Amino acid sequence: MRDCLDVSGFLTLAEGDTYIEIRPGRESPMRISMKAAWTKPELMSAIDEQLLIINSDRSWDVVVGIPYGGVPHAVTLSRRLSVPLAIWRHESKNGSQFAGQIPHGAESALVVEDVLASGATASLCLAELRNNIPDVRVTAIFTYGMDSLISTVHAVEVTTLFRVDCLLKMLDPSTRQLISEPYRNFRNRLVSEIDPASKGR
Numbered sequence: 202m203r204d205c206l207d208v209s210g211f212l213t214l215a216e217g218d219t220y221i222e223i224r225p226g227r228e229s230p231m232r233i234s235m236k237a238a239w240t241k242p243e244l245m246s247a248i249d250e251q252l253l254i255i256n257s258d259r260s261w262d263v264v265v266g267i268p269y270g271g272v273p274h275a276v277t278l279s280r281r282l283s284v285p286l287a288i289w290r291h292e293s294k295n296g297s298q299f300a301g302q303i304p305h306g307a308e309s310a311l312v313v314e315d316v317l318a319s320g321a322t323a324s325l326c327l328a329e330l331r332n333n334i335p336d337v338r339v340t341a342i343f344t345y346g347m348d349s350l351i352s353t354v355h356a357v358e359v360t361t362l363f364r365v366d367c368l369l370k371m372l373d374p375s376t377r378q379l380i381s382e383p384y385r386n387f388r389n390r391l392v393s394e395i396d397p398a399s400k401g402r
């Protein structure tokens with residue numbers, strides 16, 4: 202995990218009170234870009250080995266990559282596990298939400314994300330898969346730590362490699378101090394995004 206921090210563009214921290222707009226409606230004190238790690242094949246390989254370890258406990262009928270960050274890892278997992286590959290599309294094309302094919306009769310799917318925050322992106326993919334596949338696991342490289350909440354709300358198994366909290370602990374003390382409260386607030390916002398019923402509890 203520490204090696205990721207040495208990759209230029211991997212971790213961007215907001216400056217002062219100006220947060221980073223990660224997507225419309227979501228502002229964050231930080232951005233993690235796994236795509237920056239694409240410049241480091243040896244780091245990508247090391248990450249893929251870890252993903253293989255945590256997801257080789259059982260068999261899968263299809264591996265599904267979530268663009269863009271999850272795709273290269275899904276490709277490796279598919280090849281190393283000898284399991285068909287499909288890529289989820291944000292928008293359907295020719296009536297399909299997937300590039301490639303979900304094998305007919307598939308009963309289990311391993312969905313590969315790079316970063317799991319609220320799980321909203323993964324849940325869109327899950328909604329499509331669930332039409333046909335009852336047994337789905339989401340696996341991700343980095344997580345903001347909401348795995349069990351996401352697992353409960355979306356009724357899906359979740360496996361992840363590294364927690365963002367742990368990454369932040371590797372920063373120098375003054376940066377860590379600056380980021381700690383905005384990070385806590387961001388995580389709280391994620392909780393209410395994942396489980397709106399938690400607001401006001």
Ligand SMILES: O=P(O)(O)OC[C@H]1O[C@H](OP(=O)(O)OP(=O)(O)O)[C@H](O)[C@@H]1O
Pocket residue numbers: 223224267268269270271314315316317318319320321322323
């Ligand atoms: O769990 P969530 O709250 O949905 O957030 C995580 C998603 O956000 C990022 O994708 P982004 O929208 O930046 O797309 P990209 O990977 O294509 O750049 C990341 O790659 C995940 O797909």
